[in-house]
Amino acid sequence: MNTNKKIMGLLVALAVLAVPCFCLMGSSYESEAAAGTEVDPILVLPGQTWRYTPTFPADLSPTLTVSANAASQPGEGATYATTSGYAKVTGGTIDVVVPAEATIGNYYVTIKASTTQPTQVTYQNVVFQIQAKITGTGGTAYASESGAQDAFSVSASKSATYTITDYGTLTNGATKVTINSSTGALTVNAVSGDAGTHTIKVKATATDNPTNIVTINVTLVIKSAASFTSTPSAGFIVSTGD
Numbered sequence: 001m002n003t004n005k006k007i008m009g010l011l012v013a014l015a016v017l018a019v020p021c022f023c024l025m026g027s028s029y030e031s032e033a034a035a036g037t038e039v040d041p042i043l044v045l046p047g048q049t050w051r052y053t054p055t056f057p058a059d060l061s062p063t064l065t066v067s068a069n070a071a072s073q074p075g076e077g078a079t080y081a082t083t084s085g086y087a088k089v090t091g092g093t094i095d096v097v098v099p100a101e102a103t104i105g106n107y108y109v110t111i112k113a114s115t116t117q118p119t120q121v122t123y124q125n126v127v128f129q130i131q132a133k134i135t136g137t138g139g140t141a142y143a144s145e146s147g148a149q150d151a152f153s154v155s156a157s158k159s160a161t162y163t164i165t166d167y168g169t170l171t172n173g174a175t176k177v178t179i180n181s182s183t184g185a186l187t188v189n190a191v192s193g194d195a196g197t198h199t200i201k202v203k204a205t206a207t208d209n210p211t212n213i214v215t216i217n218v219t220l221v222i223k224s225a226a227s228f229t230s231t232p233s234a235g236f237i238v239s240t241g242d
Contacts, residue, residue: 041106041129043209050096054111054124062113062122064089068096070103073125074110085109096128104132134158136204136216143188145195146225154184154216156204166201170194170220177220190222197221 034042044050056062067074068085082089087096087109096109107128114121135157143149154162162184167173171193177200178187184202198220206212 036126036128038106038127041127043212044096044098044107044128044130045133045209045212046098046102046130047100048098048211050098050128051093052096052126053093054113056113060115062115062120064092064094065112065114066094066109067112068107068109070105070107073108073127076121076123078110080110080112096126098128098130102130104130106130131206131209131212132157134160134204134206134212134214136160136202136214138202138216138218140219140221141186141188141200142221142223143190144223144225145190145192147189148226149186149188149190152186152218154179154186154202154204154218156184156206156214156216159207160184160204161207163203163205164200165203165215166199168199168201168220169196170198170200170222173198173200186218186220188220188222192225194222195224 034040036042042050054064065080065082066084066087066089067078067080068087069078070085074080086098086102086107087094094109094111096107098107107130109126109128111124111126112121113124137155139152139154141150141152156162161181162179163181164174164177164179167177170176176189176191176194179185179202180187184204186200200218200220202216202218204214204216
């Protein structure tokens, strides 16, 4: 009985202490909020890699294997290996490498940790949601040195936060061009000397996934303030031929 209690205690410790530390390679973004469950999946994009090194009690060095499935969570009876689907084990680290052509939707990985002396097995489930990459639409915005402008907004394929990252050749652009972070609407306050064509870059970040980002290009055309450059004295009487 005491031996069984000890084994059960170790199984609980394995499950509790295998706490995830999530990292998306290339962005160093930690998925702090994602629990990796059906209701709170880890969000990944095609082309991204999710890396996880589970931890265990100091006196245990489990052997790790994985089982991956696009349809449902692999159970205890699934086939486990060091490589399964998008998942692979290297040493004590699990990488889930999402290919560029990955199907959008949920993806399931189960991690199996096995020990000997005594024999113990515990499992950890991870649910991913493979998302479509955000896309954006820019265009040409028109404004004048007089302060006039035509209404213009950028847009994204999903809910996003917008920020301007580059003002091109526009001098002191940050003081002259602003964007509504929620709607993508541009406001231009051009002044004398700004006339010309400038390329503005806007970053759209998906509100549900800070690694899902697209850069949107806006061509900002600033025209001179409307004014007459001549006086009536330049006019003349047109001869009628009489």
